[in-house]
Amino acid sequence: MPAFVAPPFLDSVPADSYFSVLHPLVFAYVVLLCGLGAFQGLLFARKKLFFGCPLCGTSAHATHSTRRYLWLDCPKCGALEVSLKPGKTRVRKYAP
Numbered sequence: 098m099p100a101f102v103a104p105p106f107l108d109s110v111p112a113d114s115y116f117s118v119l120h121p122l123v124f125a126y127v128v129l130l131c132g133l134g135a136f137q138g139l140l141f142a143r144k145k146l147f148f149g150c151p152l153c154g155t156s157a158h159a160t161h162s163t164r165r166y167l168w169l170d171c172p173k174c175g176a177l178e179v180s181l182k183p184g185k186t187r188v189r190k191y192a193p
């Protein structure tokens with residue numbers, strides 16, 4: 098009796114398939130993306146995350162966000178609310 102029984106999803110890809118070669122690469126890519134997301138989350142939690150201002154391009158401090166909006170504090174434009182819908186960037190200015 099084997100000491101380790103592989104889960105069924107590991108047996109589903111044949112060893113001579115192209116997917117068996119791509120599987121470690123895709124796994125490494127997903128781990129890299131998760132690590133970058135975690136790093137960005139840590140920067141945001143420590144108030145050290147900056148984005149380019151959509152109006153002037155200056156580095157703007159990301160102050161807080163929701164699921165739909167991101168608030169930036171641009172040194173030139175002031176406080177901005179940026180919509181995060183893909184393809185529909187909308188900027189609202191709060192301070193002169």
Ligand SMILES: [Zn+2]
Binds near residue numbers: 152
């Ligand atoms: Zn700006």
